[in-house]
Amino acid sequence: GGDGIFNRINKVDLENNEKNSDRFYSTATVTRFGLDFKAPVQGADVGGKLEVDFRGGSSNDTIRIRHAYVTYNDWLFGQTTSTFLATDVQPEMLDFNSPLGIGTYRTPMVRYSTKLNPTTTYAVALEKGNDDNRAPALTTKLKYDFAEGKGTTSARTLLTEARSKESFANDDKQLSANESALGWGVAIGAKYKFTDSLQAMIDYSHVKGDSKFLLYTNNAFNVNPNNFDLNLNEFDAVTVGTTYQITPKVRSTLAYGAMFANDSNDFAQQAFADTAQNKTLQQGWWNVMYSPVSPITFGLEYVYGERKTFNGQKGKDNRVGAMARYNF
Template sequence: MKIQSKTLAVNTLTLAVAMGMATMAQANGSNTEVEQLRGEVKELRALLEQYVAAKPAVSMPAPGTPAQNYPAPAAAPKANGLSFTTPSGTEVKFYGNVRADASYQAEGGSAARMYNQISTVPLEGVKEASDRLKTTLNSSRFGFDFKTPTQAGDVAGKLEMDFVGGATADQFRIRHAYMTYGNWLVGQTWSNFAITDYMPETIDALGYVGGSIKRTAQVRYTKNFNANSKLAVGLEDPKYTDNALNTDKTVATYGSDPKNEMRLPALTARFDQKFANGAGIITPRVMVAEKKTADDETTAWGAGLGLKYNLTPSTTLKADYYHVKGDSSFVAWSNPGYLIDSNKNLVENEFDSITVGLTQQFTPKWRGTLGYGYMKADDNKQYLDAVQTDLKSALNDNLWQAWANVFYSPVKPLSFGLEYVYGERETFDNGAYKSQTGVDNRVQATAIYNF
C-alpha cells in the first residue's frame, strides 16, 4: 500500500521523542528543562520535515499485485544490425547489400560489360552489340566500420568490398580501406577531387557522363572552420590510370598507360560551404598532377564545382562541372590525358564536362530522377595530329547521355528501380568507318536488399 502522508511519519517520530524527553524531565522535576526540551523537539521536527521533503515518494506494492507490475531495471540497448566489440575494445559494425541488376541493351557497347561505356560504344554499323539482355550481381557489397576509443580520441576506419573488379568478369575488389584519427585520413576512399556527392541518382553502378566515380589511395587532412565550412587537402595516387589508345581503335578506359613514369602524387583540395538556410551546399575543387615519360614531362590540372540544393522539401537539384587539362585518371570517359607526338613530346588533352539532375520524392516510398550529362573535348590540332589517322575514331569530340528513373521502396531494407538511358558519342574522325556517331540505348532495372 502507498504511504498516505509524509507529515504522519514526521509527527509520529517527533511525538515519540517528545514523550521520552518529557518523561525524563518530569523525573528530574525541572520546568526549565521541560521548556528547553520542547524547543529542541521543535528544531528536531523541522529537520525531519526537511529530510522527508527532499526524498522522492515511494510506492509500495499492494498485497496481491502481480509481479510484472513491479518496477523493472532498464534493459540494455539493442545493437543496430550486426555489431560487436572486440576484446581490445574496438567497436565493429557489419553492413552491406545484395544487389541484382538487369539491362536490355537496344544499342550499345560490348556485351561483356554490364555498366556504362559511352566513350567506347561502337560507331553505327560497326560491331554493335544490339538487342542484348545482361544480368549481374557483382555490385553486391559488404563492409565493416571500426571505432576504437582512446585517451587521445577515437581511431576509426572502414573496409568495404564488392565484385566489380574485372573488366569483363566478376572479380573481388576493395572499394574502401582507410583509417581516420582526428582530422587525418589514410587509405583508399573517394577522391577529394572527383567526388560522387553531386551526381544525380542513377541505377548504373558507374554513373553517367559528366560525373565521376573515383577511389584513390590518399592522405587527407580536413579542417572544419565552423558548422557550415570545411577544407580538405589531399595527396592522391592516380595509379597510372591515364587512358591510353588501344590498337583496336578504342580507349583503354580501364587500363593504364605504361609510358607514364609518375614520381609525385596528385595534389587535391576541396572546400565545402553549406548555405546559411541549410537548403544546400556548394563545393569548389582543384587538382594538380605530374605527367612524365622518359622523354618529357608536364603538369596536369583540373577544377571542379559541385552544387546540391533543395528547391523544396521534396525536390533536390544536383549539378557538377569539371574542366581538366592533361589528365584522364580522375574524370571518367574522357580521351587520353595526353598523347606522345613524333618528337616524343607530351601533347595534352583538354575538356569540359557537366552533369545536372532533378530528383523528386513523390511519396515516402516513391522517388524519381531526370538527368543529363555532357562532355566536350578541346579541338586541339596538335593533339589530333599526334595520333595515327586510323585511330582517330577512338577520340571523342563530345559525349552526352540523358536518363530517367524511378525507385520504389516498399519497406526499409528493399528498393526496386527502373531506368531508361539514351546517349551518343561523336568522334573527331570516322577513320575507315562510315559514321562518326555511336549510340547507347538501354533499359535497366535493379533490386537491392540492404542489411
C-alpha cells in the same frame, strides 16, 4: 551501344559498325559489404572503413577493395574516393558504372581535412595518380553548406603529373620518350533542396592532362613522334539533374551529363583518326526508384547517349536497366 552490362558511353559502337544490340545482361557482382567504425581512443578520434564488392579481376567475379582506410583525428590514410570529386552532388543513377560528367575514382591517399567553421570544411590530399607518375597528385576541396542544410556546394582543384614512357621507331632506331608535363583540373558543384520533395544538383569540371579522376575521358595525352612533346588532352565535363520524391516510397531522377573535348589543340589534331578518342560525349537518363519497405529498393532506368569522334563519326547508346537492392 557498349559491349557490357554497365555504362560505357565512350566506347559505344560507331555508326555502320554496330556489333552490340538486342543483348540481355544480368549480374549480382555489384553486391557489396562494408564496415564503418569510429571511437575515442586515449583522447583521439580513431575510425576507419572497409568496403568490398565483387567487380574485381578480368572476369568480374572476384573481391575488389572499394574503400579501405583509417582515420586519426583530422587525418586519413588509405584508399577512398578522390578529394577532387564530389559524389554528394551527382544525380542518382541506377547504372553501377555511374553517369557521364563526374568521377568515382577511389585511390590510395594521405588526406588532411578540418572544419573552418560549422558550415565550411577544407581538405587537402596527396593521392596516387597514374602508375607511371613519379609524384602523387595534389588535390584540394572546399565545401560549404548553406540554407540551414538545404544546400551544399564545393570547389576542388587537382595538380598531377602527365608522364610518357613510350617507345618509337625512327630511322630504324628504337627511341624512348620519357617526357612529363603538368596536368591540372578545377571543379565546382552544388546541390539544393527546393522543397521536401524536390532537389536539383549540378557539377562542372575543367581538366587538362589527366584521364584518371573523371569517368569516360580521352587519354590524358598523346606524344608527338617528331619531338616527343606531350600533347595534353583538355576537356570540360558537366552533369545536371533533378530528383523528385513522388510519394514517400517512390522517387524519380531526370539528368544529363556531357564531356566536350578541346578540338583545336595538338592532342585533337593527332587524335583525328583515332576512333577511341571522342570530341563530345552526351548522355541523358531517367529512372524511377520504388521502396515498398525501407530496406528494399526496386529501380527501372532508361539511358540514351551519343558519342562523336574528332573526325565526325558518331555512335549511339540505348539501354534499359532494372535493379533489386536490399540494404542491411
